[in-house]
Amino acid sequence: MLDVQNLTFSYAPEQTPWTFSFQLEPGECIAIQGPSGSGKSTLMNLLAGFLTPRSGDLLWKGRSLLKTKPWERPITSVFQENNLFEHLNVLRNIGLGIHPGMKLSVAQQQAVENGLREVGLGGLGRRMPSELSGGQRQRVALLRALLRDQPLLLLDEPLTGLDAETRALLRSMLLQHKSRGTAIVLASHDEEDRQRLADTVWNL
Numbered sequence: 001m002l003d004v005q006n007l008t009f010s011y012a013p014e015q016t017p018w019t020f021s022f023q024l025e026p027g028e029c030i031a032i033q034g035p036s037g038s039g040k041s042t043l044m045n046l047l048a049g050f051l052t053p054r055s056g057d058l059l060w061k062g063r064s065l066l067k068t069k070p071w072e073r074p075i076t077s078v079f080q081e082n083n084l085f086e087h088l089n090v091l092r093n094i095g096l097g098i099h100p101g102m103k104l105s106v107a108q109q110q111a112v113e114n115g116l117r118e119v120g121l122g123g124l125g126r127r128m129p130s131e132l133s134g135g136q137r138q139r140v141a142l143l144r145a146l147l148r149d150q151p152l153l154l155l156d157e158p159l160t161g162l163d164a165e166t167r168a169l170l171r172s173m174l175l176q177h178k179s180r181g182t183a184i185v186l187a188s189h190d191e192e193d194r195q196r197l198a199d200t201v202w203n204l
């Protein structure tokens with residue numbers, strides 16, 4: 001489904017480039033492991049379309065995604081920070097992720113309400129991101145990603161800073177989506193996240 005073919009990138013011409021190659025099938029999770037600065041976020045940004053590779057290709061179901069804008073790729077990303085629109089409340093942040101015009105069906109509105117309750121944020125829909133804790137913001141970002149229901153999820157340290165109970169809950173939500181066919185690229189320093197979620201661990 002996702003075929004990363006010798007995707008090379010460097011921030012400056014004199015820098016030794018990274019070369020990334022791997023494949024991912026529906027329902028599969030690859031965990032990217034490596035020390036700080038090894039290039040995990042760089043890979044995520046290349047897949048998401050926020051960075052342009054110097055060479056190689058990125059195929060989705062056999063078609064190149066390189067010319068596809070980030071928001072048109074079949075991908076949802078949850079990065080370490082800056083995931084939410086600061087000027088929109090929680091409900092609008094999530095709604096915008098599901099439908100660009102925020103025109104949600106009754107069923108979708110219900111799914112948002114249920115999702116907020118499930119991640120322990122029931123009743124906080126009208127809060128602004130600045131009125132949430134770091135862990136609450138991360139839960140909103142993850143819930144939005146899951147409700148978007150795209151076939152490929154890019155998760156860069158998605159569960160960092162959450163307490164053990166919330167971590168376990170979100171992991172089980174991710175596993176549910178994975179079992180329904182969502183493919184996941186996960187960058188995590190957490191051994192347990194990698195063990196529970198990943199089918200393959202790749203060392204950078």
Ligand SMILES: Nc1ncnc2c1ncn2[C@@H]1O[C@H](COP(=O)(O)OP(=O)(O)OP(=O)(O)O)[C@@H](O)[C@H]1O
Nearest residue numbers: 011012034035036037038039040041042043187204
């Ligand atoms: N915009 C940039 N311009 C130049 N160099 C950059 C830029 N962004 C990142 N780098 C460098 O590229 C390298 C890889 O960074 P990256 O953020 O991908 O690492 P990482 O493995 O995700 O690290 P961490 O685990 O700390 O999040 C680092 O040496 C970093 O300093």
